[in-house]
Amino acid sequence: MPTTSDDDALAPYDAVLLLSFGGPEAPDDVMPFLRRVTAGRDVPEDRLQEVATHYHHFGGRSPINDQNRSLMAALEAELARRGSSVPVLWGNRNSTPFVTDTLRAARAEGLLRLCVVVTSAYSSYSGCRQYREDLAAATEELGIAAADLVIDKVRPYALHPGFVAANTDHLVEAVAELEPGDRDSARLLFVTHSIPEAMDDTSGPGDGDGNLYVEQHLRAGHVIAQGLAARAGVTLDHELVFCSRSGSPRTPWLEPDVNDRLVELAGEGVTTVVLAPIGFVSDHMEVVNDLDREARDTAEGLGLRLVRVPTAGTHPLFVEALVDLLQERAAEARSEVVIPEQVDGGDLRPSVCAPGCCPNLRAALPALCGQD
Ligand SMILES: CC1=C(CCC(=O)O)c2cc3nc(cc4[nH]c(cc5[nH]c(cc1n2)c(C)c5CCC(=O)O)c(CCC(=O)O)c4C)C(CCC(=O)O)=C3C
Ligand SMILES: [Fe+2]
Numbered sequence: 001m002p003t004t005s006d007d008d009a010l011a012p013y014d015a016v017l018l019l020s021f022g023g024p025e026a027p028d029d030v031m032p033f034l035r036r037v038t039a040g041r042d043v044p045e046d047r048l049q050e051v052a053t054h055y056h057h058f059g060g061r062s063p064i065n066d067q068n069r070s071l072m073a074a075l076e077a078e079l080a081r082r083g084s085s086v087p088v089l090w091g092n093r094n095s096t097p098f099v100t101d102t103l104r105a106a107r108a109e110g111l112l113r114l115c116v117v118v119t120s121a122y123s124s125y126s127g128c129r130q131y132r133e134d135l136a137a138a139t140e141e142l143g144i145a146a147a148d149l150v151i152d153k154v155r156p157y158a159l160h161p162g163f164v165a166a167n168t169d170h171l172v173e174a175v176a177e178l179e180p181g182d183r184d185s186a187r188l189l190f191v192t193h194s195i196p197e198a199m200d201d202t203s204g205p206g207d208g209d210g211n212l213y214v215e216q217h218l219r220a221g222h223v224i225a226q227g228l229a230a231r232a233g234v235t236l237d238h239e240l241v242f243c244s245r246s247g248s249p250r251t252p253w254l255e256p257d258v259n260d261r262l263v264e265l266a267g268e269g270v271t272t273v274v275l276a277p278i279g280f281v282s283d284h285m286e287v288v289n290d291l292d293r294e295a296r297d298t299a300e301g302l303g304l305r306l307v308r309v310p311t312a313g314t315h316p317l318f319v320e321a322l323v324d325l326l327q328e329r330a331a332e333a334r335s336e337v338v339i340p341e342q343v344d345g346g347d348l349r350p351s352v353c354a355p356g357c358c359p360n361l362r363a364a365l366p367a368l369c370g371q372d
Contacts, residue, residue, distance in 0.1 A: 004113075010079070010086045010330045012150070014111040018072055019099060019131050020119040022092030023055075023062025023285060029095065030055045036094050040362070042248045051246075054289040064284035065095070067313065068119065071282070074314040075117075078323045089114070093134050100138040107144060115329050116153035116369070117322055119281050121163055123156045123349055124195055124203045124213040129358040132367035139368070152333060153369040154325040155351040158216040159223075159343050162321020166312040167220070167278050168227035174274060174309040175234055182305065183234050186272040187265055189258065190221040192279020193286060194242035197252040198361055204347070206356025212347065214240070214254065219346040220278055236274065243277075243290040258291070259298040266302035273299065276309040281318075283311050 004011045024033040033055075034048050055062060072088045079086060089106055091099030106114065116135065120127030135151055157163050171188075178186060195213060204212030217240050225238045241258045256264075258275070265273060275295060277287050291308055299306035312318040324341070329351050331338045342348050353370035 004086055008084050008086065009082060009327045010084045010115065012113055012333055013086060013115040013152075013326075013330055014113045015086050015106060015115075016075065016079070016088045016326060017099075017102065017106075017114045017116045017151075018068060018075070018088060018090045018119070019116050019134070020068050020090070020092050021064060021284075022095030022098075023064040024095060025061050025065060027056065027060030030060050033095055038246075042251060043246055044248060047246060054285060054293075057289065057293065058285070062285045063288060064282065065092075067282035067284060068092075070314050071119075071319070074319045075322060078319050079326075082323065082327075087111070091138075093131065099134050100141050103138050103144070104142055107142065107149075112144075112148060113150040114152070115326055115333075116151060117326065118153065121156065121158040121160075121281055122192070122213055122216050122279065123158070123358055125199050125358045125360055126193075126195060127213075128156060128353065129360060129367055129370075132353065132369050133360065133365045135368040136366040140366070150333075151368050152329055153351060154322070154329045155340065156216070156349045157321065157325055158220050159346045159348075160321050160325065161341050161343050162317045162324060163312060164220055164223050164227070164343050166315035166318035166321070167276065167309075168224045168231070169315060169317065170310045170312075171224060171228050171274070171276050172231050174276075174307050175228060175232055175236075178272065178274075178307065182272040184236075185270070186236055186274050186307075187270050188225060188228075188236040188238035188274045188276060189241045189261065190217060190224070190238060190279075191241055191243055191258055191275055191277040191291065192217050194245040194254045194257070196247060197254060200254055202361065203358050205349075205354035206359065207354065208347075212349075212358075216346065217279060219344055221276075223343045224276070224278065243295070244286045258295050262295065262298050262302060262304060262306075266304050270304070272305040272307070274307045274309060277311055280311045282313050287311060 024030045091102030118131045200213045201210045229235045241261045242254045245253045355372035
């Protein structure tokens with residue numbers, strides 16, 4: 001049985017589990033993937049067919065799995081650099097390697113104490129609790145008793161200094177590419193995944209005011225814009241916009257949509273727009289399709305110059321941040337005193353979610369890594 005030595009900074013964990021959304025890797029995987037993602041959800045069939053065409057524009061292959069393979073390798077390298085020998089495992093919600101299969105293999109190797117990192121930085125049902133439900137469903141399916149398994153997760157990291165710094169760094173580089181004359185007049189749009197308003201209204205701890213999803217983006221964006229000003233001396237008007245709206249048209253989702261906002265800005269005489277998709281951790285399909293294809297088309301039709309900033313990806317500061325968070329979680333598991341790092345004093349979310357945090361509005365399902 002592998003046991004992590006006591007002096008490993010990740011003790012008591014045996015392994016790290018990178019938990020992600022998944023995506024198709026071949027044309028025949030596209031529809032089964034989309035049906036799995038939307039099973040039991042209010043997503044119309046014509047929206048599904050439309051999203052399938054996004055994947056087919058890219059040969060039926062989403063970039064997300066390759067990005068997670070790279071992130072896994074980067075995490076392993078950073079852990080090794082710090083003298084940790086724990087392996088990094090990988091499981092998805094919607095495509096192979098499915099998290100249940102990853103946990104089955106982990107159990108076979110005696111890796112029963114796992115520290116989870118999800119590939120979503122912000123607090124919402126889709127980005128947090130739904131992953132906790134996936135872990136509960138997988139352990140239930142495998143018949144692993146709670147007593148035989150430890151599954152903990154790192155806290156939401158939208159406001160971790162390393163995530164913010166990686167995004168700031170990419171923004172500074174992108175703005176440096178602008179013509180000097182465009183630098184001060186450009187508009188900065190932070191972009192994230194739209195979610196139903198009801199999901200945002202209930203995001204955050206059950207006893208809080210909700211809207212934590214939007215609040216975290218506003219705070220992160222503000223600190224990133226300040227970082228740009230401090231490092232490059234460029235102050236840009238900035239705001240938050242949304243992409244990838246799904247669901248029924250009758251259900252309200254967060255707005256404005258990035259394309260609608262580009263139309264308005266062009267109408268106001270803006271000529272250059274910088275898109276910084278800080279809501280995503282890698283340049284997956286929502287980024288390369290919804291921003292690099294759709295929003296770019298919109299901008300071209302309007303005569304707008306568009307610059308798209310890369311997501312955190314495997315930026316060294318982001319990889320270091322994730323390993324810092326893993327070490328922080330391990331110290332917490334060892335009952336050591338930890339002082340979590342957070343920018344701007346924004347609401348600090350614990351690694352163990354509060355009861356009712358980011359609730360599932362359709363059904364109350366079991367979830368790990370929380371008090372409920
Ligand atoms: C908050 C959030 C993130 C977190 C940000 C993050 O984790 O980065 C995220 C990530 C992702 N969403 C993704 C893809 C999709 N999301 C869909 C549908 C939905 N997303 C929602 C929310 C979120 N989604 C919601 C409320 C729905 C409605 C249905 C439901 O309530 O579940 C659909 C269905 C079709 C459609 O778009 O209508 C697809 C295909 C991919 C994979 C991309 C790739 O393949 O590279 C990723 C990483
Ligand atoms: Fe999504």
